[in-house]
Amino acid sequence: MIWLQALVVLTCIYCGVRMGSIGIGLFGGLGIAILTFGFGLPMGSPPVDVILIIMAVVMAAAVLQATGGMDYLVQVSGRLLRKNPKHVNIIAPIITWSMTIMAGTGFIVFSTLPVIAEVSKEAGIRPSRTLSGSVVASQLAISGSPISAAMAAMLVIMETQGVSFIQVITVCLSTSFIAAMIAAFVASRQGCELNDDEVYLQRLQDGLVKKYQENTVSNVKTAKLSVVLFILSTVFIVVMAAFPTMRPGFDIGKTMGTRDIIVVSMLSVSCLMVIFSKISAVSVVLTPTFRAGMSSIAVILGIVTLGTTFVDAHLDGIKLVAGDILRDYPMLIALVLFLTCALLYSQGATTPIIIPLALALDVPHWAILASYVAVTGVFVLPTYPTSLAAMEFDTTGTTRVGKYILNHPFMLPGVIGVIGGVISGFIIAPLVL
Numbered sequence: 001m002i003w004l005q006a007l008v009v010l011t012c013i014y015c016g017v018r019m020g021s022i023g024i025g026l027f028g029g030l031g032i033a034i035l036t037f038g039f040g041l042p043m044g045s046p047p048v049d050v051i052l053i054i055m056a057v058v059m060a061a062a063v064l065q066a067t068g069g070m071d072y073l074v075q076v077s078g079r080l081l082r083k084n085p086k087h088v089n090i091i092a093p094i095i096t097w098s099m100t101i102m103a104g105t106g107f108i109v110f111s112t113l114p115v116i117a118e119v120s121k122e123a124g125i126r127p128s129r130t131l132s133g134s135v136v137a138s139q140l141a142i143s144g145s146p147i148s149a150a151m152a153a154m155l156v157i158m159e160t161q162g163v164s165f166i167q168v169i170t171v172c173l174s175t176s177f178i179a180a181m182i183a184a185f186v187a188s189r190q191g192c193e194l195n196d197d198e199v200y201l202q203r204l205q206d207g208l209v210k211k212y213q214e215n216t217v218s219n220v221k222t223a224k225l226s227v228v229l230f231i232l233s234t235v236f237i238v239v240m241a242a243f244p245t246m247r248p249g250f251d252i253g254k255t256m257g258t259r260d261i262i263v264v265s266m267l268s269v270s271c272l273m274v275i276f277s278k279i280s281a282v283s284v285v286l287t288p289t290f291r292a293g294m295s296s297i298a299v300i301l302g303i304v305t306l307g308t309t310f311v312d313a314h315l316d317g318i319k320l321v322a323g324d325i326l327r328d329y330p331m332l333i334a335l336v337l338f339l340t341c342a343l344l345y346s347q348g349a350t351t352p353i354i355i356p357l358a359l360a361l362d363v364p365h366w367a368i369l370a371s372y373v374a375v376t377g378v379f380v381l382p383t384y385p386t387s388l389a390a391m392e393f394d395t396t397g398t399t400r401v402g403k404y405i406l407n408h409p410f411m412l413p414g415v416i417g418v419i420g421g422v423i424s425g426f427i428i429a430p431l432v433l
Helices: 002-019 023-038 048-066 069-083 085-103 106-122 127-141 149-159 165-187 198-205 220-242 258-277 281-285 288-313 315-328 332-344 347-360 365-375 385-393 411-432
Strands: none
Touching: 002 023, 002 288, 023 288, 048 069, 048 085, 048 149, 048 220, 048 258, 048 281, 048 288, 048 347, 069 085, 069 106, 069 220, 085 106, 085 127, 085 165, 085 220, 106 127, 106 288, 106 385, 127 165, 127 385, 127 411, 149 165, 149 258, 149 347, 149 365, 165 220, 165 365, 165 411, 220 258, 258 281, 288 315, 288 347, 315 332, 315 347, 332 347, 332 365, 332 411, 347 365, 365 411
């Protein structure tokens, strides 16, 4: 019976991925119905904490976009890149990694990618090298951002295990940056030189290589103010989470949790940005960031609940089969994180499924933190939104998918970056915990 139920889960994931967008969440809901009503399994717990955090963070990021704050960040990034065009292969990934760390979502780098492609082209550097390194760096940053959905779920789960915010961030932030820099270095060595690329030369001859025009910021003052408010809010969250004694206390003797700190901070700063920038609240809902972020909630609600429904029902059997293996070889949890993320296409959906399972299987806390950077498996298929955007913005045609689908410019930097990050994690984590 367990194999039939597993087949239901895998079939729903496959059909959801084929449908695209929120399809995986919808099929997740169908799978839950089959497992509960059809097989009589108790429904797993929906990831309420993760969903609340995503809603709050997406709201703040959408307001930042509506006020012109994101376009302002792109302009600043563009000026920095053009001052150092020969080092764009390293500077660009640092910028996209930093932006994602600050915003908690990789979608913030969308507007930066065409600038990166243009600067690379102007400097005579193969754009696929810079773009692939930048995209992978932004994806790896999710495992280190204190306000990303994935990391927020990780913090909430580990907090109940007595692992502090400082311990989690120290390990995950450092391994995330190390992995991103390794990926950027590998990407900078990929492919032939731009002037030797036959596809680029043909597109140049056909007049298909176009110059990118950056968006202008209509009100620089309010855009700057929004960026400052957003950064201050992120810093406030980190400080409150890092020093529990500073958190508000209540009569029942329980201080505010990390989830509530993030939700309250993000919602309040969203309100302040709307007030000071004098934008319409309706414009926030119409931003691409809001639509993409809220769509991810449907995905996580459906697929994570489907996963927990199956796992919770068969946890004893899973412990019997996998418990000893993971205890003896804890680094294998990195492989589980990576493959699950590649399958679910979401770090935020992977974390609340795999981390509680790892804890139930008695995987050491330090090994979980050391392996967490491997939750970045979204680059395996070249169909993730930021990967598609990089290929679209590269008018030279150097950022392209090979004959065998998996031989694309994001694969090698991503895999080697993750491996390097996990290795560094197994060095750093035992020293921190």
